[in-house]
Amino acid sequence: MTVLVLGATGKTGRAVVDALAARGARVRAASRTPAPSGIDGIEAVRFDWADPGTWREALRDVDALYVVGPYTEPDRPGLVRDLLAAAPGVGRVVLLSVLGVELLPDAIPMAVWEADVRASGKEWTILRPNWFQQNFGEGFAASLRDEGRLALPAADAVVGFVDTRDIAEVAAAALTEDGHAGQVLVVTGPEALTHAQAVRTLGEAAGRELRYTALTAEQHVEALRAAGLDEGSVAWQRGLFRLIRDGRNAVVTDTVERVTGHPARPLRAYANEHAETWRVPAPAEQ
Ligand SMILES: NC(=O)c1ccc[n+]([C@@H]2O[C@H](COP(=O)([O-])OP(=O)(O)OC[C@H]3O[C@@H](n4cnc5c(N)ncnc54)[C@H](OP(=O)(O)O)[C@@H]3O)[C@@H](O)[C@H]2O)c1
Known part of the structure; x- marks a missing residue:
C-alpha cells in the first residue's frame, strides 16, 4: 500500500515515515520543501496546504493518509474537508489532533478538522496526543542549552x-492494519511529570543543572508577543497552558502498549539519547 504522510519533515511526520517504512509500506513523504530520501520505498513529494495545485500529484495512487493539519492556515478552516474530498481513492485517514481539543480556543480549527475527518466516509482514526517529549529537543532546546533554564506557565x-x-507507531498501525477505524486514541507517555521534574531529567542526562521557572500566564503572553507571535497563536498557546495548569494533561493511557505491543518510551530514555542537545558546546580552540 502507499501512504501519503503530510508534515513529513516535522516532529511526528518524520517518525511516521520511519514507522511505515519499517512495516514495508510505500511512503510518499510530503512537505513544502521535499528532499530525496535516498531510501527505496520513500518518495519525497511537494505538498502545500496553501497551494491546492500541489495536492493532486501528492495524492496520486495513495491508499491512506496521515494528516498534520494546516495550522499555518488558521483562517481557512475547510482545508482538511477539501483535501479529503479531493482524495476519493484514499480509504484510510489518520488525523493528528491534540489532547483537550474540545477545551481549546478555535484559533486553530482542529475541532473542525476532527469533524471533517469523521464525516469523510473514510476509515478514520483520530490521535489526541499529550505534549511531545521532542519539544524539549526542538522548540525549547535553545533556552535550555544557552540559559540553562526553561520558563513556562505550567505551574x-x-x-x-x-x-x-x-x-x-500508533499512527502506522492505524494506517496499515484493520481494527482501529472509528477510534479516538489518546496517546501519552508512561508517566506524568511536572516541568521541573522533566527539566531535571534532561539536566541529569546532559550532566549539568537545568532549571524550570514558572511564569504567570500574563508573563508568558508578553514573552510570546515580544517574540513576534500573532494573536491567534498567542491565544492557542495560552489555551494549551491553561489546560496544563488545570491538570488536564495529567492523563496517562495504555494506548501505546495496547496498539504497538511495547510500553510507551519514558522521558528519561529520550533525554539519554539526546543528551548532547542540552550540553554547552566546548569553546573552539584558538
Ligand atoms: N508539540 C506538541 O507537544 C503537540 C502535542 C499535541 C499535538 N500537537 C499538534 O501537532 C501538530 C504539529 O505536528 P508536528 O509537531 O508533527 O509538526 P511540526 O514539527 O510542527 O512540523 C510541521 C510540518 O508541517 C509541514 N508544513 C508546515 N506548513 C505547511 C504547509 N503550509 N503546507 C504543507 N506542509 C506544511 C512542515 O514542513 P515544511 O515547512 O517543509 O512544509 C513540517 O513537515 C500541531 O497541529 C500541534 O497542535 C503538538
Missing part, C-alpha cells in the same frame, strides 16, 4: 509527555 502541574516515535 507545578504534571504532564504525560509522549515520545513522537510512539505516536508514529
Whole structure:
C-alpha cells in the first residue's frame, strides 16, 4: 500500500515515515520543501496546504493518509474537508489532533478538522496526543542549552509527555492494519511529570543543572508577543497552558502498549539519547 504522510519533515511526520517504512509500506513523504530520501520505498513529494495545485500529484495512487493539519492556515478552516474530498481513492485517514481539543480556543480549527475527518466516509482514526517529549529537543532546546533554564506557565502541574516515535507507531498501525477505524486514541507517555521534574531529567542526562521557572500566564503572553507571535497563536498557546495548569494533561493511557505491543518510551530514555542537545558546546580552540 502507499501512504501519503503530510508534515513529513516535522516532529511526528518524520517518525511516521520511519514507522511505515519499517512495516514495508510505500511512503510518499510530503512537505513544502521535499528532499530525496535516498531510501527505496520513500518518495519525497511537494505538498502545500496553501497551494491546492500541489495536492493532486501528492495524492496520486495513495491508499491512506496521515494528516498534520494546516495550522499555518488558521483562517481557512475547510482545508482538511477539501483535501479529503479531493482524495476519493484514499480509504484510510489518520488525523493528528491534540489532547483537550474540545477545551481549546478555535484559533486553530482542529475541532473542525476532527469533524471533517469523521464525516469523510473514510476509515478514520483520530490521535489526541499529550505534549511531545521532542519539544524539549526542538522548540525549547535553545533556552535550555544557552540559559540553562526553561520558563513556562505550567505551574507545578504534571504532564504525560509522549515520545513522537510512539505516536508514529500508533499512527502506522492505524494506517496499515484493520481494527482501529472509528477510534479516538489518546496517546501519552508512561508517566506524568511536572516541568521541573522533566527539566531535571534532561539536566541529569546532559550532566549539568537545568532549571524550570514558572511564569504567570500574563508573563508568558508578553514573552510570546515580544517574540513576534500573532494573536491567534498567542491565544492557542495560552489555551494549551491553561489546560496544563488545570491538570488536564495529567492523563496517562495504555494506548501505546495496547496498539504497538511495547510500553510507551519514558522521558528519561529520550533525554539519554539526546543528551548532547542540552550540553554547552566546548569553546573552539584558538
Ligand atoms: N508539540 C506538541 O507537544 C503537540 C502535542 C499535541 C499535538 N500537537 C499538534 O501537532 C501538530 C504539529 O505536528 P508536528 O509537531 O508533527 O509538526 P511540526 O514539527 O510542527 O512540523 C510541521 C510540518 O508541517 C509541514 N508544513 C508546515 N506548513 C505547511 C504547509 N503550509 N503546507 C504543507 N506542509 C506544511 C512542515 O514542513 P515544511 O515547512 O517543509 O512544509 C513540517 O513537515 C500541531 O497541529 C500541534 O497542535 C503538538
